[in-house]
Amino acid sequence: MKLLVHGAGVCGSLLAAQLHEAGADVSLLARGRRLESLRRHGVRLAEEDSPVVRQVPVPVVEHAADGYDLAAVTVRTHQVDAVLESLAGFGGDVLFLHNWAAGAQPLEEVVGRGRVLLGFPAVGGTMDGDVVRHRASNPVTDRVAMPIGEPDGRTTPRLERIVRVFRAAGVTTKAEPRMDAWLKTHAAFSVPLGRAAYTAGGPAALAEDSDAVRAMLRLMRQNLAALPTPPVPRPFGALDKVPEGVLVPLLRRFLRSRTAVRSGLSDTSPATAAELDRLAGQLRALTQAG
Known part of the structure; x- marks a missing residue:
């Protein structure tokens, strides 16, 4: 090939x-x-x-x-x-x-x-x-x-x-x-996560703002609920069942981790903003159509 x-x-x-x-x-x-x-x-x-x-x-x-x-x-x-x-x-x-x-x-x-x-x-x-x-x-x-x-x-x-x-x-x-549903599920949580990290100046800074993390989680839940198909992989459906009091500390711990800090979440370049805007537009069109 x-x-x-x-x-x-x-x-x-x-x-x-x-x-x-x-x-x-x-x-x-x-x-x-x-x-x-x-x-x-x-x-x-x-x-x-x-x-x-x-x-x-x-x-x-x-x-x-x-x-x-x-x-x-x-x-x-x-x-x-x-x-x-x-x-x-x-x-x-x-x-x-x-x-x-x-x-x-x-x-x-x-x-x-x-x-x-x-x-x-x-x-x-x-x-x-x-x-x-x-x-x-x-x-x-x-x-x-x-x-x-x-x-x-x-x-x-x-x-x-x-x-x-x-x-x-x-x-x-x-x-x-279920690759198409997988990508749409990924967008449903990655857009709030990426935008929140970008606004805060990176994942470590976002982790210090519990209110921002809580708002991010609520947007993820709204997006997932608006998808026309069930989340893929299925465990993402748990985001709507696990209490905020449990998920917010877990998300803050992840945002402080080496994995998050060294990931694309630390990229605050204009290209990242442009990508998030385009993906958010696709997600908005998808959820409105659903």
């Missing part, structure tokens, strides 16, 4: 590097300064605060030319429209790996009906200049599988093939039959 990773930020760079090191036929699409950096140095990776930087010579391209079997799109939600324009003549299947609550239809209108798959990346980190700083290997968290699925929930031969290719490269992956 010839693969194209469309998007050279944290998720795309990590995914392309892992696929390349496993021997997969993969190219990474980038533009501008990021493209020039990748051409000179390859994908530069470092574990968290480690001074050791290694270089992975992933092939890079500037355009989504034909000849690829699959493109994995790893850009932010508000950047998808621009990517869709570049994929208008793309001949392969397209796996969208990012926050997305609008369903497959607007993607299929450009890419083509039956050629879209949905998913969510299971990797994370931050950009430090042109170095991708990622979490150190962990035998527990590394078992968290990247969910991917067909928009209609079927288990198709192409889905099974993609899962096999990713797993063979060491990317823990699973077929998720």
Whole structure:
């Protein structure tokens, strides 16, 4: 399978590097300064605060030319429209790996009906200049599988093939039959969480404001209740059953944790605000329609 990773930020760079090191036929699409950096140095990776930087010579391209079997799109939600324009003549299947609550239809209108798959990346980190700083290997968290699925929930031969290719490269992956509902559930809690952390200046600061955490939790509950389908995974339904007095301290403890502080919740860049705004708009349209 010839693969194209469309998007050279944290998720795309990590995914392309892992696929390349496993021997997969993969190219990474980038533009501008990021493209020039990748051409000179390859994908530069470092574990968290480690001074050791290694270089992975992933092939890079500037355009989504034909000849690829699959493109994995790893850009932010508000950047998808621009990517869709570049994929208008793309001949392969397209796996969208990012926050997305609008369903497959607007993607299929450009890419083509039956050629879209949905998913969510299971990797994370931050950009430090042109170095991708990622979490150190962990035998527990590394078992968290990247969910991917067909928009209609079927288990198709192409889905099974993609899962096999990713797993063979060491990317823990699973077929998720309710992928569209999974993404909408994720948006229902990630928009209040992301906006609250952004407003506070990061997760640690948010943790110190119990009223803000309580307001965030109530928005999560409202969003989940307004979804047209039950939450996926099912345990998210418990957010409406566990008392606030129990959940608020748990959320504050999470927000103070190393995991939260080193996550994308600490990113207060304009790009984060733009992504949250786009995702919130999708969620609003979804809940109003329901």
